[in-house]
Amino acid sequence: MPSPLDRVRSALMDEGLQEALLRAATNNQVKVESLLRERPELAEAARRARRAKDEAIGRLEELIDEAMRSLRAINAEPHYAETPEEAREAVARIVGSGKLVVMSKSMAAEEAGIREYLEELGNEVWETDLGQLLVQLEGGRPMHTIAPAVHMTRERALRLVNEKLGANLPEDAGIEEIAGAARRFLREKIVKADVGISGANALAADTGAIVLVENEGNIRLVTTASPIHIAVVPVDKIVPTLQDALTVAIAQAGYAGLYPPTYINVIAGPSSTADIEQVRVWGAQGPKELHVVLLDNGRLRARETPLRDQLRCIRCGRCQFECPVWVHTANNWGGPVYGGPMGLNWTAITWSMEEASKLAFLCLGCGRCDEACPVEIPLSRLIRWLKTQAHRPGRS
Numbered sequence: 001m002p003s004p005l006d007r008v009r010s011a012l013m014d015e016g017l018q019e020a021l022l023r024a025a026t027n028n029q030v031k032v033e034s035l036l037r038e039r040p041e042l043a044e045a046a047r048r049a050r051r052a053k054d055e056a057i058g059r060l061e062e063l064i065d066e067a068m069r070s071l072r073a074i075n076a077e078p079h080y081a082e083t084p085e086e087a088r089e090a091v092a093r094i095v096g097s098g099k100l101v102v103m104s105k106s107m108a109a110e111e112a113g114i115r116e117y118l119e120e121l122g123n124e125v126w127e128t129d130l131g132q133l134l135v136q137l138e139g140g141r142p143m144h145t146i147a148p149a150v151h152m153t154r155e156r157a158l159r160l161v162n163e164k165l166g167a168n169l170p171e172d173a174g175i176e177e178i179a180g181a182a183r184r185f186l187r188e189k190i191v192k193a194d195v196g197i198s199g200a201n202a203l204a205a206d207t208g209a210i211v212l213v214e215n216e217g218n219i220r221l222v223t224t225a226s227p228i229h230i231a232v233v234p235v236d237k238i239v240p241t242l243q244d245a246l247t248v249a250i251a252q253a254g255y256a257g258l259y260p261p262t263y264i265n266v267i268a269g270p271s272s273t274a275d276i277e278q279v280r281v282w283g284a285q286g287p288k289e290l291h292v293v294l295l296d297n298g299r300l301r302a303r304e305t306p307l308r309d310q311l312r313c314i315r316c317g318r319c320q321f322e323c324p325v326w327v328h329t330a331n332n333w334g335g336p337v338y339g340g341p342m343g344l345n346w347t348a349i350t351w352s353m354e355e356a357s358k359l360a361f362l363c364l365g366c367g368r369c370d371e372a373c374p375v376e377i378p379l380s381r382l383i384r385w386l387k388t389q390a391h392r393p394g395r396s
C-alpha cells in the first residue's frame with residue numbers, strides 16, 4: 001500500500017491526471033463564477049445555510065435526539081453509530097447476506113467502508129452514480145466530493161465498461177454511449193435490488209425528512225425502487241428544519257455549479273397508502289422500510305476544537321477546484337477518503353489527526369479555499385492549526 005506522500009508523488013507524475021484535473025477545475029470555475037453572477041440568490045442561500053449550520057452545531061446533541069424522535073414519528077427507524085464499525089454493523093444487520101444492493105454516491109458510506117463490508121458478507125453491491133461506478137470498476141477511490149471520477153479520461157472509462165461490464169463499445173464511442181452502457185447494466189440491478197443505500201445532503205430534525213440533490217436520477221431510483229432504503233447520514237448533516245435542509249441543498253447545488261439541480265428529493269418515511277378503507281399500510285410503490293444510520297465518527301468531539309467550523313461544510317467541492325495543490329493531486333492529497341482543503345480537516349475529524357497534520361504541510365497557505373467556501377469556513381486557518389498538531393504527543 002503506497003504511503004500518502006507516495007500517492008501525491010505518483011499523482012504529480014501522471015500526465016493524464018494533470019490534464020483531466022486542469023480541465024475539470026477550469027470548467028468548474030467558469031461555470032460557478034457565471035452562475036453566481038447571474039443568480040445572486042445563491043449567495044443568499046449560502047448565507048442562510050451558514051446560519052442554519054451554525055445553529056445546528058451549537059445544538060447538535062439536542063438535534064440528534066429530535067431527529068431520532070421525528071424519524072420514529074414518520075415510521076422510519078433511526079440507528080445511531082458512534083464509529084464506522086458501528087455504522088457497518090447497523091447496515092449489515094439490516095441487509096444480511098446474499099442480497100443485491102444498489103448504492104447512490106455517499107461519502108459517509110465511503111467513510112464507513114459500507115460497500116466493501118457488505119461484499120465481504122456475500123452481498124452483490126453496485127454503485128449507481130456513473131462516476132462512482134467507474135471508481136468501483138477500477139478498484140479506486142473517489143477523487144472529488146461531487147465528481148468521483150474527475151481523474152478519468154473518456155478512454156479509461158470506455159476501457160472499464162468494456163472490460164468489466166462487457167459493454168462491447170467501439171474505440172471511438174463517446175461519453176453518451178458510455179453512460180448508456182452503464183445505464184443498461186444498472187437498470188436491471190436497480191429494479192431487482194433488495195436494498196438501496198443512499199447518503200443525504202441534509203436531514204431536518206423537525207420532521208425527519210432527508211433531502212438529496214442530484215442530476216443523474218439514480219438517487220431517485222435507488223431510494224424508491226427497493227423494498228428497503230437505508231440512508232447513511234453523518235450527524236453534521238442535521239439542520240433544525242426542513243426549510244433549512246432545502247436551503248442547504250440549493251446552496252450546495254449552486255456552488256457545485258449544478259444549478260438548478262435536475263432533482264431534489266425529499267424523503268420523509270417509507271411509502272404507504274391509505275386508499276382502501278382509509279387504513280394506512282406501509283410499502284406501496286416505494287420502500288416498505290426506511291432506516292437512517294446517523295454516524296458521529298469524531299464529529300461531536302470536533303466541536304471542542306478549532307475544527308468545529310469544518311462541521312458547517314455542505315460538500316460542494318468548491319475549495320478543491322480552487323486549490324492550487326488539489327488541482328495537481330486530486331484526493332490523492334488529504335487522506336484515505338476525503339481530499340484537498342476540506343479533506344484535510346475531515347481526515348483529522350474522522351480518521352487521523354496524525355495523517356492530516358503531516359499532509360497539512362503541503363498546503364501553501366494561499367487562502368484561495370477560504371475565498372471559495374460558500375459557508376465561510378476558514379479552511380487555511382484550520383489547516384495551519386493542523387500543522388501545529390503534528391508533533392504533539394497523544395495525537396491520533
Ligand code: SF4
Nearest residue numbers: 323363364366367369
Ligand atoms: S490555503 Fe492551502 S488548502 Fe487552501 S487553497 Fe491554498 S494551498 Fe489549497
